[in-house]
Structure formats: structure tokens, C-alpha cells
Amino acid sequence: MNASEISPNNTYLIKEIMTSDIDVNLLEIGVMEGKIIRLAGKTLFAGTYAFEVGENIICMRPSEAKLIMVIPQN
DSSP, X not given: OBGGGOOTTOEEEEEXXXXXXXXXXXXXXXXXXXXXXXXXXXXXXXXXXXXXXXXXXXXXXXXXXXTEEEEEOO
């Protein structure tokens, strides 16, 4: 499952960041394996997503969110 598929009000664990040209950028802003991620909101028509990662709110495009592999946290 990737971050573009998560549902609001649930928390997920970042399992893996897929290799891409922006994977280093994601690490620099705190999106890394082992962190908890939650969908904070999204715009209409799947424009952008807002995720809460730790204490940060991070906005990204759907193509970027698909690079973040997550698993549900119990």
C-alpha cells in the first residue's frame, strides 16, 4: 500500500521509500522509514495531499505520495 491510498483518521508506518529522483528530498524533510504518517487532508480531484509526519505537515503530489510504501499501524 502506498501513501496515496491511505484513509483519513488512521495512522500508518512508513515501510519503504521507493528509489526515485526525489527520495533524498523526502529524507531531508523527515519522511523516512519507521516514521508514523497520517493523512491530514487532500484537495479535490486528487490534486495534492497533506500528510502529518511527526510534528510536520508535508504537502505532495500524488506521484510523490505513491513513492511512500506504508503499512497500517495497530
